[in-house]
Amino acid sequence: GAVVSQHPSWVICKSGTSVKIECRSLDFQATTMFWYRQFPKQSLMLMATSNEGSKATYEQGVEKDKFLINHASLTLSTLTVTSAHPEDSSFYICSAQPPGPNGETQYFGPGTRLLVL
Amino acid sequence: AQSVTQLDSQVPVFEEAPVELRCNYSSSVSVYLFWYVQYPNQGLQLLLKYLSGSTLVKGINGFEAEFNKSQTSFHLRKPSVHISDTAEYFCAVRSGGYNKLIFGAGTRLAVHP
Numbered sequence: 253g254a255v256v257s258q259h260p261s262w263v264i265c266k267s268g269t270s271v272k273i274e275c276r277s278l279d280f281q282a283t284t285m286f287w288y289r290q291f292p293k294q295s296l297m298l299m300a301t302s303n304e305g306s307k308a309t310y311e312q313g314v315e316k317d318k319f320l321i322n323h324a325s326l327t328l329s330t331l332t333v334t335s336a337h338p339e340d341s342s343f344y345i346c347s348a349q350p351p352g353p354n355g356e357t358q359y360f361g362p363g364t365r366l367l368v369l
Numbered sequence: 370a371q372s373v374t375q376l377d378s379q380v381p382v383f384e385e386a387p388v389e390l391r392c393n394y395s396s397s398v399s400v401y402l403f404w405y406v407q408y409p410n411q412g413l414q415l416l417l418k419y420l421s422g423s424t425l426v427k428g429i430n431g432f433e434a435e436f437n438k439s440q441t442s443f444h445l446r447k448p449s450v451h452i453s454d455t456a457e458y459f460c461a462v463r464s465g466g467y468n469k470l471i472f473g474a475g476t477r478l479a480v481h482p
Contacts, residue, residue: 258412284468295459295472296413345412349468356401356420356463358470360413 255279256348258361265336266369273331273364275346281326282348286358287319290343302329336368371396373462375473383481384452390445390476392460402443403461403470404434413459419443430454455480 255278265271275285283304288296300321301309308321318340320332329348333340343365347358376391394400401420405413417428424436434445443460460473 256412286468286470295474298469301468343410347413347470357403357415357418359415360405362412363410365410 254350254357254359256346256359256361258344258346258364260364261362262365262367264367264369267337268335271333271336271366273333273344273346273366275329275331275348275361277327277348277350277359280348280350282329283326283351284349285323285329286347286349287321287329287331288345288347290345290363292343296345299331333366336366338368341366341368371400371462371464371471373460373471373473375458375460375476377476378474379477379479381479381481382450385449387448388446388450388454388478390458390460390478392443392445392473394441394443394460394462396441396462396464398464401463402434402436403463404428404432404443404445405459405461406430407457407459407475409456416445416458450478450480452480452482454478 257276259274285302287299290296299314302321302323304323310316323329343363345363347360349358372395374393382388403418404416406416407413416432417426419426419436427433432447458476461470463470
């Protein structure tokens with residue numbers, strides 16, 4: 253149980269285009285999802301907290317107009333990197349937090365590797 | 370403010386040897402503690418967690434960790450490692466009442482034959 257998927261697993265795009273990444277909780281409903289960014293050989297950096305039916309809460313220094321987050325349902329959150337540039341190339345990982353007894357635990361997706369040319 | 374310190378960036382060890390990955394945290398309130406493992410080009414997999422109760426927590430793949438409140442530590446141990454345990458290990462803390470996980474910098478475990 254507690255499986256989280258991400259799509260796509262990797263994407264290559266041209267500079268200036270937008271890329272959408274989906275995060276789905278497959279066997280539970282998640283009122284809260286999180287988006288992280290990970291640079292090579294580094295830890296995870298929280299970008300934003302996504303709550304179903306409300307606006308995402310962004311961490312300091314993360315541009316909300318560049319990284320658009322939509323949490324339209326209890327099983328789906330999307331991250332759109334708008335007008336992507338090479339410096340946006342990174343590994344993006346989402347996590348989902350189930351309600352109830354396991355609500356303290358975040359379950360992570362497999363990640364999406366983005367390369368902007 | 371919460372913080373997590375993983376004292377070793379890399380830990381080399383021979384196959385079948387025991388290993389300990391160290392983690393210390395700072396928090397002024399009660400905490401939940403987690404260890405995650407990340408294999409190359411993959412997301413994070415939960416190894417184990419401490420929420421309350423027994424301070425010795427057993428997880429998957431033969432790993433265990435002990436919560437030590439007085440030393441604010443949550444070290445991860447395995448009595449006999451395998452080549453397949455080679456991965457990056459992250460310690461994380463979450464304070465009660467807050468959703469955010471604070472991660473350590475990670476420890477690269479390299480198991481050699």
